[in-house]
Amino acid sequence: MIIKFTSRLGNLLMLALAAFWLIPLLWMTVTAFRPRHAALSGLFSLDFTLNNFATVWSAAPFATYYLNTILIVVCVFAVQMLTASMAAFAFARVTFAGSSIVFLLFLVQIMIPADVLIFPNYNVLKQLSLLDTKLGIMLPFLASAFGIFLLRQVFKTIPAELEEAALIEGCSQWQVLWKIYFPLARPTYVAFALVSISYQWNNFLWPLIITNSVENRPLTVGLSIFAQSFEIGVQWTEVSAATLLVITPLLLIFLVFQRQFIESFMHSGIK
Template identity: 90%
Template structure:
C-alpha cells in the first residue's frame, strides 16, 4: 500500500513545484498584453493590447540586441563543438603521457564557478584590447570542460572496431571523427547544444561587465538597461513585454523540440 502512495505523493510534489515555476510566467505573459491601467488594477478584465510590444520595440534597439545575441550563441556553440569534439576524441581514443592527469585538470574546471574568473578574464581582454567586442564576450566560453567530459564518455562507448575498419579503408583521424563518432554521438550533441545555447542566451554578468556600446550588447544586458531606464521606471507592462521578447525564442525552441531534448539527455546518460 505504501509503495502505491509514495509515487502519487511524488507526482503531486512535482506538480506543485511546476505550478510555482509556472505562475510567474503566466503573470508576466498576461501583464505584457494588458493595458497599463488594467494591469495595475486588482481586477481581471478582457482588455488586451499589443501596444506594449510596439512601445518596447521603438524605445530600445532590441533588433540589434537580437542580432548580437544570435551571433554570440551560434559562434560560441560552433567553436565549442569543434574544440570539445577534438579534445574528447583525444581523451577517449588517443594514448599519450599523463592523459588521466590532464583529463582530471579539465574536470576541475567544471567545479570552478565562471564568476570567479571574471577579474583575470577582464584583465586578459584589456591587454588584448578586446573589451566591448563580441569576441571579448565569446572568448572565455570557446572551450567547454562539460562538453569535453560529456562527449568523452559517449566516445568511449563506441566500439573501437568501427575506427579500425575505417582506418583500414584509408580514413585518417579527422575522417574517423566526423564520419563515425560525430553521427553516432548526435543525440549527445543535441543535449550539449541545449545546455550551451540556453546558457549563452541567458548569460548576463560577463556581457554586462565587458560591453559598453549598443552595437555589442546582448539581449540580457539590453533588457536590464531598458528596465532600469528613467523613461520606463516601474511600468510593469512594458517591462513584462520586453522580458517576453527575450525569453520567447527559448520557449518556442523547447516547445517544438522538447521530445528530442528529453531523448537526447536520456541517451547522454544525464539524469
C-alpha cells in the same frame, strides 16, 4: 500499494512545483498583453493589446540586441562543438601519456564558477584591447569542459570496431570523427547545444562588465538597461513585454528539443 502511493505522491508534488514555477511566467505573459490601466487595476478583464510590444521595440534597439545575441550564441557554440569534439575524441580513443591527469584537470574547470574568473579575464581582454567587443564576450567561453566530459562519455560507448573498420577502408582520423562519432552522438550534441545556447543567451554579468556600446550589448544587458531607464520606471506592461521578447526564443527551442535533451543525458549515464 505503498510503492504506487509514493509514486503518485511524488508525481503530484512535481506537478505542484511545476505549477508554482509557472505562476510568474503566466503573470508576466498576461501583463505583457494587457493595457497599463488594466494590468495595474488588480481586476481581470478581456482588454488585451499589442501596443506594449510596439512601444518596447521602438523605445530600445532590441533588433540590434537580438542580432548581437544570436551572433554570440551561434559563434560560441560552433567553436565549442569543434574544440569539445576533438578533445573528447582524444580522451576517449587516443592513447597518450598523462591522459588521465589532463582529463582530470579539465574536470576541475567544471567546479570553478565562471564569476571567479571575471577579474583575470577582464585584465587579459584589456591587454588584448578586446573590451567592448563581441569577441571579448565570446572568448572566455570558446572551450567547454562540460561539453568535453559529456561527449567523452558518449564516444566511449561507441564500439571501437567501427573506427577500426573505417581506418581499414582508408579513412583518416578526421573522417572517423565526422562520419562515425558525430552522427552516432547527435542526440548528445542536441543536449549540449541546449545547454550552451541557454547559458550564452542568459549570460548577463560578463557582458555587462565589458560592454559599453549598444552595438555590442546582448539581450540580457539591453533588457536590464531598458527596465531601469527613467522613461520606463515601474511600467510593468512594457517591462513584461520586453522580458517576453527575450525569453520566448529560448522557451520555444527547449520545448521543441526537450525529449532529445532528456534522452541524451540518460544515454550518457549522467543523472
